[in-house]
Amino acid sequence: MQHGFLEEEKRGVYRAIAERRDVRSQFLPAPIPDAVLARLLWAAHCAPSVGLMQPWEFIVIRDAVVKQRVGDLFERANRKAAGVYEGEQRALYDSLKLAGILEAPINLCVTCHPTVSRGFGLGRQTMPETAHYSSVCAVQNLCLAARAEGVGVGWVSILDPVELRQALAIPPRVDPVAYLCLGYVNEFLSRPELEIKGWEQLVPLAELIHFDSYGGRDSDCAVRLAGSAVAENKE
Amino acid sequence: MQHGFLEEEKRGVYRAIAERRDVRSQFLPAPIPDAVLARLLWAAHCAPSVGLMQPWEFIVIRDAVVKQRVGDLFERANRKAAGVYEGEQRALYDSLKLAGILEAPINLCVTCHPTVSRGFGLGRQTMPETAHYSSVCAVQNLCLAARAEGVGVGWVSILDPVELRQALAIPPRVDPVAYLCLGYVNEFLSRPELEIKGWEQLVPLAELIHFDSYGGRDSDCAVRLAGSAVAENKE
DSSP: OTTOOOHHHHHHHHHHHHHOOBOSSOBOOOOOOHHHHHHHHHHHHTSOOGGGOOOEEEEEEOOHHHHHHHHHHHHHHHHHHHTTOOHHHHHHHHHOOOOOTTTSSEEEEEEEOTTOSGGGGTTOSSOTTHHHHHHHHHHHHHHHHHHHHTEEEEEEOOSOHHHHHHHTTOOTTSEEEEEEEEEEBSOOOSSOHHHHTTSOOOOOGGGGEEESSTTOOOHHHHHHHHHHHHHHHHO | OTTSOOHHHHHHHHHHHHHOOBOSSOBOOOOOOHHHHHHHHHHHHTSOOGGGOOOEEEEEEOOHHHHHHHHHHHHHHHHHHHTTOOHHHHHHHHHOOOOOTTTSSEEEEEEEOTTOSGGGGTTOSSOTTHHHHHHHHHHHHHHHHHHHHTEEEEEEOOSOHHHHHHHTTOOTTSEEEEEEEEEEBSOOOSSOHHHHTTSOOOOOGGGGEEESSTTOOOHHHHHHHHHHHHHHHHO
8 A cells, every 4th residue: 555665664674573582692792882772762762652641761771780780680580480480390491591681781771650741641541551551662662673773682571670670760650661681692593582492382373363352253264364474474 | 783684674664663653533444455464463473472471362353333332432431531631621632533443444452361371470470560561562563564564553542441341352361452443544644643733742862861770861972862863863
């Protein structure tokens, strides 16, 4: 249609979406130039936000002392998290590298100020969680722009939010939404690392599609929809 | 760097990010071909998810009866929401078109199953909200792919989630995350509609950047970072 992109631009969008990986093990020490970081932050700031509230802020972390502090929080939270697994699954869990906080040249905390006056509350009365969702859209914009730049991003969720807030002096009115590790990489894996390592598998898309209401199944149509997408993207 | 995209592919990624709009008023009745819808759902399914839990499901809504039901919920929630504004702001609110539920050929509800067993809880112990955030990443992937295809997306948050759940028969274990309207458009506005209409303005990026901790200000560096991004993207 008339407002669609040129083929090569469209290919870029789909490549970024398909080839983005959550990076933990492949970071290189090469610094990210300010001009590249600037484009990534700008991409994040282009995100949609409910009522145009733009609730996000960005804490750019390059100080090794701060990284070490957050790295210590991760180690503690990760040891605790490991405790719920047993036997083979525990051994597999322990073998996973789940964060690259110290290796990544830049860490970035994306926050949300859910009661910011901007936007005058438009659209936030019935689903107030859309404030936080707006900051998540900013994160995903940044991850896709980063992929296009050849920069890997790892999202670390194994952190106690109360401790993270203290470590970064985030005030009570603002919430940490995502703690990200950014850096150039020696490779982008062809599949998600948790799939390669055997932790979990990808679900066939067709199983996740409903029609007109939840449970409204039309298997033929779902398989056709899902199948055509897969076929195209394998070309 | 070596894993970065070709210039025209990179341009596609940044165009999608910059030219994506939340669409409410510009939908055309032209149907979205199944092949295009398939690519959009596939893009969503490529999103990152905590522990590879893939908590999203997609309810594709084409039935006019279901759309009308949700449209009625929107009208009721919107009248109630309007009640908090007074005077000129109320007049402006009333003049805004905030959803294109009936006009858009496809409505799509993206959900989250926050306790799904997939992923075995990895990464969800300290920040369980990352389950919902994973579904939001799927939404943003879809919105960007849609922009590349020339398809507009409008995210409707003015809906009571309890009523929406009933209207779409969503079971208690699953949460509606986003209700989207999809369709080709007669135009993508050059700026966010809420900015054009005078509801809210864009914040300068430099005001949202901190260094090493919240409140860690380095105005020169922030302005330089934000400024270089703006300059490049105005070219």
